[in-house]
Amino acid sequence: MVRRIFPMAINDMGVEEIASALTFDKILTPVEYARSKGIRKAGGKGQQKITDPYHWNKSTVRKILSLQEYCGDVINFKTYSISYKNKKRHANNPEDILVFKDVHEPIIDHTTFETIQLKRGNTRKRKTFDGERNMFSGLLECPECGSNLNYHFNQKNHDIKYFNCPGHNQGKRKICSKTHYVRVDFLEQVILGKIRRLTKFACHHEEAFIKAVSDYSQKTFELQIDARQSNSKT
Secondary structure, three states: HHHHHHHHHHOOOOOOHHHHHHHHHHOHHHHHHHOOOOOOOOOHHOOOOOHHHHHHHOEEEEHHHHHHHHHOOOOOOOEOOOOOOOOOEEEEOOHHOOEOOOOOOOOOHHHHHHHHHHHHHOOOOOOOOOOOOOOOOOOOOOOOOOEEEEOOOOOOOOEEEEEEEEEEEOHHHOOOOOOOOHHHHHHHHHHHHHHHHHHHHHHHHHHHOOOHHHHHHHHHHHHHHHHHHHHHHH
């Protein structure tokens, strides 16, 4: 269903035209499809009798086309309640929404989704820092599955940046038993601590420090020469 709707939109079909095509082809609406699978939708409207299970309306199509989750992302804190006593949910501010990219198996790719948002005149309401290059990017691996940790930031507080493993909550591809997570400020403190200890050692043991650096530099240089020679032979 979703894989059919997005290509229609890419081909410049409007939401009303898409809804008419789905109705004509007798495609079950999302509510009726869930009901056919034994899934009960929350909310009072789900209790109403549906006269035509194949009748699509443009608002349903419009909502599907706006859901970034179909790209494999998880969007948290889209709504909030004023208090635990009040069950009514309110739409959250875009800056307070947290995005985790590539968490589960995607149905459509990000390029298709972004193209459709541009076609429909939608601007990105949520920012991610996935495109921002952090100094730790590409250096951190999950201790359980070995995958590279993904870089994210908190939409509400941009100072909170962190890395986590994509191997958890992957559906059938689930690799890790739990979410592995580390904050960037913690990593920075660890590195800063090591630099301070190294600086202290250099101040108290200058000759030993110079020798250690010289030996390391020489070893690195020899490894680079060996690598170049190996590449030239191939």
